[in-house]
Amino acid sequence: MQFKIIPHFRSMIWGNSDINVIFELENEMPIGEIWLLSGHPLYETKLENGISLNEFGRSIYDSKYERFPILIKLVSTKQWLSVQVHPDNDYANSFEKEPWGKSEAWYFLTDGEFAICEDVDKMKEYINNGKMDKLNEVMTFVKVRKGTFVNIPAGTVHALGPNSTVIEVQQSSDLTYRIYDWGRPRETHIEKAIQVSKSIKISDILSENTAGLQTPYFTFSTTLPEKDSLIVEIPTEITKDFCAKIILKETVDNQSDKIYVYNFL
Numbered sequence: 001m002q003f004k005i006i007p008h009f010r011s012m013i014w015g016n017s018d019i020n021v022i023f024e025l026e027n028e029m030p031i032g033e034i035w036l037l038s039g040h041p042l043y044e045t046k047l048e049n050g051i052s053l054n055e056f057g058r059s060i061y062d063s064k065y066e067r068f069p070i071l072i073k074l075v076s077t078k079q080w081l082s083v084q085v086h087p088d089n090d091y092a093n094s095f096e097k098e099p100w101g102k103s104e105a106w107y108f109l110t111d112g113e114f115a116i117c118e119d120v121d122k123m124k125e126y127i128n129n130g131k132m133d134k135l136n137e138v139m140t141f142v143k144v145r146k147g148t149f150v151n152i153p154a155g156t157v158h159a160l161g162p163n164s165t166v167i168e169v170q171q172s173s174d175l176t177y178r179i180y181d182w183g184r185p186r187e188t189h190i191e192k193a194i195q196v197s198k199s200i201k202i203s204d205i206l207s208e209n210t211a212g213l214q215t216p217y218f219t220f221s222t223t224l225p226e227k228d229s230l231i232v233e234i235p236t237e238i239t240k241d242f243c244a245k246i247i248l249k250e251t252v253d254n255q256s257d258k259i260y261v262y263n264f265l
């Protein structure tokens with residue numbers, strides 16, 4: 001059985017107006033995110049048959065989760081996103097009354113760029129000395145090729161770069177603590193960010209020339225699982241009818257123009 005999921009478009013200051021053109025959208029602001037699959041209260045996606053994702057989820061896992069446990073977006077950029085960090089489960093439970101933190105991972109559909117901070121103590125020094133506009137000095141900048149996977153565990157200080165389009169899989173959370181927004185006037189959340197930031201090495205999160213990656217929360221891959229599983233299938237080419245599909249306990253042929261998310265229940 002397969003169910004198409006109706007996508008939802010979110011404008012972002014750093015978004016990519018090419019997406020507005022592809023989907024023939026009239027929004028004045030560029031679209032930055034297409035929410036492909038979400039049970040999050042900010043936007044709950046519906047399946048093609050009118051059922052909400054959470055309703056569908058409950059028919060599978062009963063009341064084990066308060067909402068569908070993963071959230072999948074297409075993120076497309078023209079500018080840098082903020083330098084930011086996400087909390088882990090413990091912090092989100094204790095201080096945000098949220099069921100989950102936000103570990104995430106990206107698959108680059110285009111060549112692109114991102115940055116992370118490998119030395120959080122140094123970042124704190126810069127923040128304490130008011131050197132916010134020099135934070136780029138404590139970031140490691142990485143250019144990547146189309147087809148690269150990047151894991152961003154909660155606590156990683158990161159920024160997705162301009163002219164990058166990624167499929168982003170994450171725990172179902174919208175908790176983002178911004179540290180620096182490149183001079184744009186949006187709110188920052190420095191105190192919380194400092195509490196949750198961890199030093200992470202590039203070599204531990206970059207997966208080039210691999211079939212995918214596994215996190216404690218999901219598997220994200222160019223290949224299908226060996227055993228029957230609940231699978232989300234995502235196309236790698238963006239066309240007007242671009243959408244994710246849920247595939248339920250069915251043997252599907254591995255297709256080279258699709259990527260898959262599974263092992264998330």
Ligand SMILES: O=P(O)(O)OC[C@H]1O[C@@H](O)[C@@H](O)[C@@H](O)[C@@H]1O
Nearest residue numbers: 012081082084104160168176178
């Ligand atoms: O705070 P801004 O720059 O708008 O970025 C917010 C976005 O950041 C990305 O890294 C992802 O975590 C997205 O899920 C999130 O919505």
